[in-house]
Amino acid sequence: MTKKKIVLLDGNSLAYRAFFALPLLTNDQGIHTNAVYGFTMMLQNILEEEKPTHMLVAWDAGKTTFRHKTFEEYKGGRQKTPSELSEQFPYLRKMLKAYNIPQYELDQYEADDIIGTLSHQGDKEDYEVVVISGDKDLTQLTTDRTTVFITRRGITDTEKYTPDHVVEKYGIQPHQIIDMKGLMGDSSDNIPGVPGVGEKTALKLLKEYGSIEEIYASLDKITAKRLNENLTKYEETAYMSRDLATIVVDAPITISIDDLSYSGPNMDELINIYQELKFNTLLEKLGGTPIEEKQEDVEVTTVTEIDESLLSNEMALHIEMMDENYLRANIEGVSLTDDSRTLYLPFEVVQKSDTFQTWLKDDTKKKLCTDSKAARASLARHGIDVNGIDFDLLLGSYIVNPSTSSTDVASIAKQFGYTNVQQDETVYGKGARKALPESDVLAEHAGRKALAVWHLRTTIEEQLKENEQFDLYHELELPLALILGKMESTGVATDKEALAKIGTELSARITDLETLIYDIAGEKFNINSPKQLGVILFEKIGLTPIKKTKTGYSTAADVLEKLASEHEIISHILLYRQLAKLNSTYIEGLLKEIHEDGKIHTRFQQALTTTGRLSSINPNLQNIPVRLEEGRKIRAAFVPSEEGWSLFAADYSQIELRVLAHMSEDEKLIQAFKDNADIHRSTAADVFGVDVDEVTAEMRDAAKAVNFGIIYGISDYGLSQNLNITRKEAAQFIDTYLASFPGVKQYMDDIVQTAKEQGYVTTLLNRRRYLPEIKSSNFNLRSFAERTAMNTPIQGSAADIIKQAMIDMDARLEKEGLQARMLLQVHDELIFETPEEEIEILEKIVPEVMEAAIALNVPLKVESSHGKSWYDMK
């Protein structure tokens, strides 16, 4: 006979856990689903891992319980359940019903008591019992047959309490946990306990005396004066607190454990609920399918010859490629529509059609597309020009809401209520099974995308106009796409041999370090594995772990630096890490990305970041090392593409702080920039109350960190981590800073308030970011949204400024008839390649254009440099 196993779940506690662990998800009806989703994930996990024969979810019943008769204020002072959570309870119950999992609640009793009673029964009747909750109180139920799982961070991760684990963790037996609670109380349940007694004292007392009774019997042996006084004074409270914390094991339940057998869900019902809640991943796991949006039929004609009569003055087009990297991908074909007819042109047809290519090039023929940069850059590789692009779905939807990270036409379209197009993944498959479909399927897919673009234009443009963002979209992002496309196609010449040579030297040093580290450790292990490294450092060598991660010991650099004086191995590991990173990411990684033309062609993602910045991928050229000399040498491999040319760079000095000065209108900050002061030094002088020339290097460093903190939406904890000082000292710094810059303080308060009122924040050019979580009752989510409200206008406005500068710069280069080309943007810096004879002109016009991009009430300052490689720029 198979052993009987019952799983008992604390419904309210787990729902709370799931709710707070996950961001607020909603289904298409606007109903919040995060608690149901989290609960379901947890349930799914438990079913798979524990394979129970019996199950129950216990719920708290109503407001009052028998405990309130003992102590009126029991669970007093609790925040009431957020409505976003309470609205989810009916769905939770429905979901559990579909699982065929019994649910039970009992008037005057809490879920704990139901669980306690049943686990007690199960224990006696030879069941294996598993109790699952987010509340550590339940660990008192632990026995040889009852294991208590307490959720850890996240939702599916649990800590498993067996009697051994309780002893190991607390040094007391499970039955003593109620004595511990009695002594220390529980603030979340408003159980008082004995004042001045926390977990540590409670455990110490119990280890020595065993129980509250024994403690009071030996009260005269407790010599600590305050403790003795408090114990004496609060004896009654201690006993009452223990009673409150004691879970009932004989509640008058009307069910019996044998009624709770579990034999699996009702699949149809479950699929229905998942569909209603839009739990698509869970649906697929069950073998169900998400509700297919009905796709209207479309007629897509594949053409082999283009006639002018097929082309009109305004059409949507889509360049179909299987690989998302349009700088390398094969073009399969081009779809075209003006809604009267939809065409698909296999790429061979495009290539040999002068008629079509002339149409593409004609500026007066307007084109609508998604990702105009990809369209232009991919065709440019085949010498085909596209002009007259007047709508870009990707950019438009990004400006409407930068937080929705979809790039696929189908997902974008769906956000705007258009469902007549399929996901790329549906058509091509994913992972190893990704492949080209039949040509008619491909033609239809590409045709549907063009149709989606055509139909969404009005919707999106109207919304942009309504939000006063049409200019940002049409005069900034759209022209910028063209410029970025040119930069990507131009690429950056890379000296392969130089990279390889640095790589050889690095490899040799890495091998030496490996040998040395193995030698010191006394064994071989994988230094790149944080897990293995943790075992060596904290178990074998016995260093003290400073920080933990979800999965074990943290071995991050800041942790290792604190341990450096403890053991010689640390410095070698830090160096190894540094060199290994350089070798794998920057030597091997970059070598793989050099195209046949000897250049690296990064792609700038223009519709990705939530703040309006660009990002750079395949490879990322915005994070090439610079801070440490070892890494900085990598930059020597980036060179001009032509003989007699140089690289030229220009960067904004302190652009984000200048934006802050402008937006906050803080007089002192504005004056400092008008005086062209060293801003960190002048901040230090203010914060430390000394003269500018009395500021020490340490004071300047601290002020610099505070300045960064202000930009990031400061918190005392964050600053304390950064400066390696106590939280209190950090808080003091911040107070002094804000007192010294009252305009900044006012701005920070105002922006958070504005975000709460209107639901979003904006930048100089009216870029928006929505912050729904700023109203969350979850402290973490809310705090994060508040910091974002402070940071996004600053970071985003700086992004606006450099984007405008790029557009102006491109026009200026053209106007001056210069050969110099823009190659890269690194957030506050532009990099060009240029014939040497143009350097002098660039030194004049680049700062001029960048400084004039957008007028602020402080001057913008740009510094430039040039050299024979990215390393040599001075």
Place this chain on the structure above:
DNA sequence: CGTCTCACG
């Protein structure tokens, strides 16, 4: 595929 670590602004 998620986690950790680390490179940049």
Place this chain on the structure above:
DNA sequence: ACGTACGTGAGACGC
């Protein structure tokens, strides 16, 4: 009491 600095991308590991 909570558990954090803001914004990114990539490589290695280990399930």
